[in-house]
Structure formats: C-alpha cells, structure tokens
Amino acid sequence: MRERVAALLARSRDRSTTLTDLDDAELSTQHSPLMSPLVWDLAHIGSQEELWLVRDVGGREPLRPEIDGLYDAFQHSRSSRVGLPLLGPAEARQYVGEVREKALDALHRSPLRGRPLEHEGFAFGMIVQHEQQHDETMLATHQLRSGGPVLDAPAPGRPAAPVDPAAQVLVPAGPFEVGTSAEPWALDNERPAHTVDLPAFRIDAYPVTNGRYREFVEAGGYDDPRFWTEAGWAHRVAEGLTAPRFWSRDAGGAWWRRRFGVLERVPMDEPVVHVSFHEARAFATWAGRRLPTEAEWEKAARFDPATGRSRRFPWGDDEPTAAHANLGQRHLQPAPVGAYPAGASVLGVHQLLGDVWEWCDSGWHPYPGFRMFPYPEYSEVFFGGDYTVLRGGSFGTDPAAIRATFRNWDHPVRRQIFAGFRLAADAHPGHDH
Structure with missing residues (x-):
C-alpha cells in the first residue's frame, strides 16, 4: 500500500507540475472570475497536504502557519483570491516540495491502520483525490484562458464500428445497493451503502452528442421558453445563451469551438460538453425525455441483474485502464461515442465514467445514515443548497478520483466544467419509444 500511495502522490504532482508549467505572469493572472489564479490552486494543494498529512498524520510542526488563512477556500471567494498576498510561483513550488518531502516521511511512519483517518491509508487517498480534483479545476482554468495552446495531448481513439x-437501454425495476460502506477511499458523501427500489426506466446508451445537441440549437431550442424551467429561462435570457460555451457559428452555418487555445470544427460524434444543467434539462424536454435521477444513473452504472450485486465500476470490480474509459487527461477532449466498448456496464450503457460529467435531475443531499468525516467543509456544508448532482467524471478526471459511487455537485448554471448529460425516460407504455 505504501508503494501504491507514493506512486499516486507522484502522479498527482506530475500532473500539477504540467498544469503550472507557465511563466509567472500566466500563473498569477486571474483568467476568469469563476476561477482562482493557478498559483493559488498550487499552494492550496500544498496547504491541504500539510494540514492532513504533515500536521495530523505526521504530527509535525506547521511549516507556514501564517498562510493557512490565505489558502482556506471558505475564507476567500475565487474571484477575490487574486488580490491576496499569495506566495509567488517560485515560493509556491518550493512550499509544495517541502510539504511533499514531509508527507512522504509521514507515509513511511504511519501504520496505515488503527484510527479511521489512517486506516487503509484514508488520509493519503483523500489528499491524492484532493490534488487530482484541483488539477481538473486547473484544467478548466486552462480552457478559460485566452491565447494560444500551452497543453498538448493526442486525440482519443475512434469506435471500431458505427453506433x-x-x-x-432498459433498466429493470427492483431494489439495488447505492453507495458504499466498503470502498476504503470513498468520501463521506458516498457512504453508507443503502438499498433503493426503482421502477423500470430507459437510459441513453451514450451521452448526448454534439450532433444531437446541434439539432436542438438549430430548431430554436434556445428561443422557446416552453422547453425551459422558469429559473433556466431567466438564466438563459440574463446571460444571452445561444449554444454551448465555447461554440461559435461562421457565416456559412458551420459550428466551431475553442478548445484549450485551438479553434476547430465541432466534432458531431463527441459528447456535448460545457453545458449547464438548465441547458441539459431544456434539451431533454425538447426531446420528449428527461434527465436521469442520481439513483437511476448509479443503477445503470453498477447493477448486475445476474447477481443482483452492485459493481465498483460499470465493467466490474477492476480498476480503470486506458481500454475502459477516457480519464486522466490522456486526451484533452471527450472521445467519440462508442469508443470504449470494454467500459460498458453489464446492461450495455457506455461511457458512464470519463469523457464528460453527467448532470442528474437530483439535488445535493446526504444519504440516509450519513456521517461527516473527516471535516464538514467537504460535503456537509453544501447539502440542501442550490446544487445539482453530477456523476461519472470527465476526460480531465483522474482514475484515482472517480468511482461509480463518486458524487459531484455544482450550481445548475455552471458551464466552465467539463459537463454533459444523457437522457432517460419512464419505461411505461406512454414513454416507451
């Protein structure tokens, strides 16, 4: 376990280094009021690692107690962080390096059992996931920055056959187990495992593609309030939304997108990305469908009708590989639908993990029997707020930070995140088409 943890910590840091391999001005600039300067994220990663692994697990004296408040996400909004007396890029890099050295010493000394924080390396797993989550946030900041490309990755593979x-896909009625009580690094909001009984429903085998979404745009979907909720329509009007974020249309009617500094034609066979919950729900209404609930999404991803068991991942219990899903920033875009047949669920639902986060028609609430651990600011303080659930991860989510039980949440207006959706429908005859 020590070797595995050390390797995952190193992988996270390699990715953080790649995302912050920019000149000082780029690192210190606020590229969008929605996001922190990249240099804040970098030092925040170190601050959290110091708090949990160096001070708590390691029992060491604080390195830089005077900066704790600067990197407390609850003390300062993202838009205000650029004005704080932050560590400069060189200082931030030195700080995270010193913290990592002491964290690895704590890993060497920890029994990795006993108290809950250290049992099976939980604190280390939490910090790996925390850094990877901030790496995905920094990747979204890269998408928002102006100027030419600074990141590079090969295009994802294409499906072997058309789809x-x-x-x-029909998901049968009946009970199944949601959440987990056994996954050692699962976070508090994924716990405990509990039974949910759902009626039969249908769910898209693939996320909604750019091509399908273009039909909605060109049919006037953004101009017809009948398809939108009251809140969604108010937001669409206030923000002047006319298409997914980063899309534009040329004089000849062709659609283009800006992706990490590159302007390119919108690939019609990829899952649509950078749409808000309001847009996803409006499309679903226009299409005569709906979005799946969070429980429906998880059943489609985990339920094995042959055994009645809930799997760790759609394909089974084995950790994700490059054949299963588009994860880990190996590519800088979603893969075409049908590109990962090895990652399909036993029911035949594809690309549930990776590619795009998927909006679900569920608010953000605790599971029955929820117990906060190890701090309320990860999940508990957000429950019941203006949040909508997202599931499944994106091309920017690391395999260490995603499971079929993993729960994410954000405001329903958010479009800078790598979010798309798939559709669902009731299975009774009136909707069975």
Whole structure:
C-alpha cells in the first residue's frame, strides 16, 4: 500500500507540475472570475497536504502557519483570491516540495491502520483525490484562458464500428445497493451503502452528442421558453445563451469551438460538453425525455441483474485502464461515442465514467445514515443548497478520483466544467419509444 500511495502522490504532482508549467505572469493572472489564479490552486494543494498529512498524520510542526488563512477556500471567494498576498510561483513550488518531502516521511511512519483517518491509508487517498480534483479545476482554468495552446495531448481513439447515438437501454425495476460502506477511499458523501427500489426506466446508451445537441440549437431550442424551467429561462435570457460555451457559428452555418487555445470544427460524434444543467434539462424536454435521477444513473452504472450485486465500476470490480474509459487527461477532449466498448456496464450503457460529467435531475443531499468525516467543509456544508448532482467524471478526471459511487455537485448554471448529460425516460407504455 505504501508503494501504491507514493506512486499516486507522484502522479498527482506530475500532473500539477504540467498544469503550472507557465511563466509567472500566466500563473498569477486571474483568467476568469469563476476561477482562482493557478498559483493559488498550487499552494492550496500544498496547504491541504500539510494540514492532513504533515500536521495530523505526521504530527509535525506547521511549516507556514501564517498562510493557512490565505489558502482556506471558505475564507476567500475565487474571484477575490487574486488580490491576496499569495506566495509567488517560485515560493509556491518550493512550499509544495517541502510539504511533499514531509508527507512522504509521514507515509513511511504511519501504520496505515488503527484510527479511521489512517486506516487503509484514508488520509493519503483523500489528499491524492484532493490534488487530482484541483488539477481538473486547473484544467478548466486552462480552457478559460485566452491565447494560444500551452497543453498538448493526442486525440482519443475512434469506435471500431458505427453506433446509434440515440440508442436506449432498459433498466429493470427492483431494489439495488447505492453507495458504499466498503470502498476504503470513498468520501463521506458516498457512504453508507443503502438499498433503493426503482421502477423500470430507459437510459441513453451514450451521452448526448454534439450532433444531437446541434439539432436542438438549430430548431430554436434556445428561443422557446416552453422547453425551459422558469429559473433556466431567466438564466438563459440574463446571460444571452445561444449554444454551448465555447461554440461559435461562421457565416456559412458551420459550428466551431475553442478548445484549450485551438479553434476547430465541432466534432458531431463527441459528447456535448460545457453545458449547464438548465441547458441539459431544456434539451431533454425538447426531446420528449428527461434527465436521469442520481439513483437511476448509479443503477445503470453498477447493477448486475445476474447477481443482483452492485459493481465498483460499470465493467466490474477492476480498476480503470486506458481500454475502459477516457480519464486522466490522456486526451484533452471527450472521445467519440462508442469508443470504449470494454467500459460498458453489464446492461450495455457506455461511457458512464470519463469523457464528460453527467448532470442528474437530483439535488445535493446526504444519504440516509450519513456521517461527516473527516471535516464538514467537504460535503456537509453544501447539502440542501442550490446544487445539482453530477456523476461519472470527465476526460480531465483522474482514475484515482472517480468511482461509480463518486458524487459531484455544482450550481445548475455552471458551464466552465467539463459537463454533459444523457437522457432517460419512464419505461411505461406512454414513454416507451
């Protein structure tokens, strides 16, 4: 376990280094009021690692107690952080390096059992996931920055055979187990495992593609309030939304997108990305469908009808590989639908993990029997707020930071995140088409 933890910590830091391999001005600039300067994220990663692994697990004296408040996400909004007396890029790099040295010493000394924080390396797993989550946030900041490309990655593979992007799968009625009580690094909001009984429903075999979404745009979906909720329509009008974020249309009617500094034609067979919950729900209404609930999404991803068991991942219990899903920033875009047949669930639902986070029609609430651990600011303080659940991770989510039980949440207006969606429908005859 020590070797595995050390390797995951190193992988996270390699990614953080790649994302912050910019000149000082780029690192210290606020590229969008929605996001922190990249140099804040870098030092915040070190601050959290120091708090949990150096001070708590390691029992060491604080390195830089005077900066704790600067990197407390609850003390300062993202838009205000650029004005704080932050560590400069060189100082931030030195700080995270010193913290890591002491964290690895704590890893060497920890029994990795006993108290809950250290049992099976939980604190180390939490910090790996925390850094990877901030790496995905920094990747979103890169998408928002102006100027030419500074990141590079190969394009994802293509499916071996054509697929029907509108295909649906029937998920049978009955009980199944949601959440987990056994996954050692699962976070508090994924716990405890509990039974949910759902009626039968249909769910898209693939996320909604750019091509399907373009039909909604070109049919006037953004101009017709009938398809939108009251809150969604108010937001669409206030923000002047006319298409997914980063899309534009040329004089000849062709659609283009800006992706990490590159302007390119919108690939119609990729999952749509950078749409808000309001846009996803409006599309679903226009299409005569709905979005899946969070429980429906998880059942489609985990339920094995042959055994009645809930799997760790759609394909089974084995950790994700490059054949299963588009994860880990190996590519800088979603893969075409149908590109990962090895990652399909036993029911035949594809690309549930990776590519794009998927909006679910569920608010952010604790599971029955929820117990906060190890701090309320990870999940508890957000419950019941203006948040909508997202599931499944994106191309920017690391395999260490995603499971079929993993729960994410954000405001329903958010579009800078790597979010898309798939559709669902009731299985009764009135909707069975």
